[in-house]
Amino acid sequence: MGAAIENAARCAAVLVAAPASGQGKTTVAAALARLHARQGRRVRAFKCGPDFLDPQWLALASGQSVDSLDLWINGESDCRARLHAAARDSDLIVVEGVMGLFDGQPSAADLARRLRLPVLAVIDAGSMAGTFGALVHGLKSYEADLPWAGVLANRVASERHGAMLQGALRERSDWLGGLPKGAQFSLPERHLGLVGSAELEDALARIDAAADALAATPLGQMAPADLPQAMFDAVAQASVPRLLEGRRIAIARDAAFAFIYPANVQVLEAMGARCVFFSPLAGDALPDCDALWLPGGYPELHAGALSVRDDLRAQLAAHVAQGRPVWAECGGMMALFEELVDAQGQVHAMWGLLPGRTVMQRRLAGLGPQQLVLESHTLRGHTFHYSTCQSPLQPSTRSARPGMPPAPDAGEALYVHGPVRASYFHAWFASSPEAVAQLFSAAAQARHG
Structure with missing residues (x-):
């Protein structure tokens, strides 16, 4: 005391x-x-x-x-x-x-x-x-x-x-x-x-x-x-394991991909990663990187500008073809499907790394705290979105409410497609650096893809 x-x-x-x-x-x-x-x-x-x-x-x-x-x-x-x-x-x-x-x-x-x-x-x-x-x-x-x-x-x-x-x-x-x-x-x-x-x-x-x-x-x-x-009071904190030592992680950041916890970037850096930012809306190319993070945001408000980025679409396809990991959260995931239907019903061709489409709704489609188990490690976070997903992909697993096991008709789907991991789930990285390492590590992708 x-x-x-x-x-x-x-x-x-x-x-x-x-x-x-x-x-x-x-x-x-x-x-x-x-x-x-x-x-x-x-x-x-x-x-x-x-x-x-x-x-x-x-x-x-x-x-x-x-x-x-x-x-x-x-x-x-x-x-x-x-x-x-x-x-x-x-x-x-x-x-x-x-x-x-x-x-x-x-x-x-x-x-x-x-x-x-x-x-x-x-x-x-x-x-x-x-x-x-x-x-x-x-x-x-x-x-x-x-x-x-x-x-x-x-x-x-x-x-x-x-x-x-x-x-x-x-x-x-x-x-x-x-x-x-x-x-x-x-x-x-x-x-x-x-x-x-x-x-x-x-x-x-x-x-x-x-x-x-x-x-x-x-x-x-x-x-x-x-x-x-x-x-x-001061609190003793466990050190963050350097499980991403030397890895270069590209992070999309602009008005379409603005939902980034500063603490999440700090966790990646504490794990040994070097974070580099780019703006799809500004016309930036995908930086040279070992892994990619597409955060949430408002792709539905900028779908027209994102859909014409044929150069970035090709760069993303090449990144995936090389087996390099992609973690896409909510709006980031929406940009990766083949189509996005906005609130006015207009259909936009998106980047096509995932089969299917997302459709904007008038009512909330997901809200509240969620946890996502990756092997024996549990990421905590939340969900908050108005769109729904229509895809032939079957979920690899689902997130769940606090203290509840995953269920087929509840939680947010985690889609796995080659080295791409995508979900409506927003993760708080500090809750499990080990799970974060699985999202951004090529070795983990190869084991569990």
């Missing part, structure tokens, strides 16, 4: 949560990070749960890469280690929650309780007055041991409205201010969530406008020393 206390790191920290999705968590978390970052403070932001889009906004606001924190996907030890490392070098830690505070298993509240992260509740108060107080009381007291920071009202109509909301609180000290309705700092959405920050020319201006509004609130006027503090 003494060693843990001596190595603990203390830092101002809040977990930005809400009673439901769509309340303004990302706006507030990004505004808070930006407000302190532009004052020269060191800010680290994190996202609770698996997400690729909200972290883009938090990274833009904080100026630092953003990792996900999930008690099941990462594991508690990994979450603690990341927060401890951030606390040692930061003035403020901002963690954005997921869905409603108590939604999901594990929930944002579970993370707050386990890691003692004070909860800053954000509530869309645009259509309420006295009920605001009841909502705050419920969020604060539903779990007796929940660390609490206070509440920020969002979309406040007027000064008088703000006074009504503040007056509805049982404890006035809970009030950290209110943000007005503001189209200038709204964050646009599409079918998988927020529009990526890199797609908007005024993305930083939107965050700055939100930060300016936040600066006028009691929360925005607090220095880090005045904000709730958290203590993070």
Whole structure:
């Protein structure tokens, strides 16, 4: 116990949560990070749960890469280690929650309780007055041991409205201010969530406008020393085995293939790989590489541009013909089938390394945490997609819900076609470097293809 206390790191920290999705968590978390970052403070932001889009906004606001924190996907030890490392070098830690505070298993509240992260509740108060107080009381007291920071009202109509909301609180000290309705700092959405920050020319201006509004609130006027503090103990982490020593891995990265956890790239590098990035949308050729990773993203929004890359199609075919591994996740897999049918019903010829097609749907086709067993090693991750797959290929195996065995009618298919491995499953590489090595190792492909 003494060693843990001596190595603990203390830092101002809040977990930005809400009673439901769509309340303004990302706006507030990004505004808070930006407000302190532009004052020269060191800010680290994190996202609770698996997400690729909200972290883009938090990274833009904080100026630092953003990792996900999930008690099941990462594991508690990994979450603690990341927060401890951030606390040692930061003035403020901002963690954005997921869905409603108590939604999901594990929930944002579970993370707050386990890691003692004070909860800053954000509530869309645009259509309420006295009920605001009841909502705050419920969020604060539903779990007796929940660390609490206070509440920020969002979309406040007027000064008088703000006074009504503040007056509805049982404890006035809970009030950290209110943000007005503001189209200038709204964050646009599409079918998988927020529009990526890199797609908007005024993305930083939107965050700055939100930060300016936040600066006028009691929360925005607090220095880090005045904000709730958290203590993070040091955690011993196992070293990453260098199972990809000397291997050169090409990674597609642009608006069509943007769903990349920075931590996954770090794991590949820690395993000894050299990562090189290229952009199919920009016309880049496939780099000289031993293996290829096609991450998820929005190929359905860029299918026309991807379909005319006949040169890249030929390069990919040559890569596969040489027996070099390909790992394709979700959108990356969609680009490898023969056809993609977009939301308007238009058919696009894709890269043809896998037989079949993917078809965009209006409703979610997959959502939630998943695990994928490769031999005796288990990768943890999640799935989130609107398209479905139609292929004569039979799945090599399937992912499964946490704690459940694979089933023929559940989970995401893992398709194996020569050296190509493809699935809707998004992997968290740190959960099993040994399984990752199988995805990117030629020897593993030869044994298990």
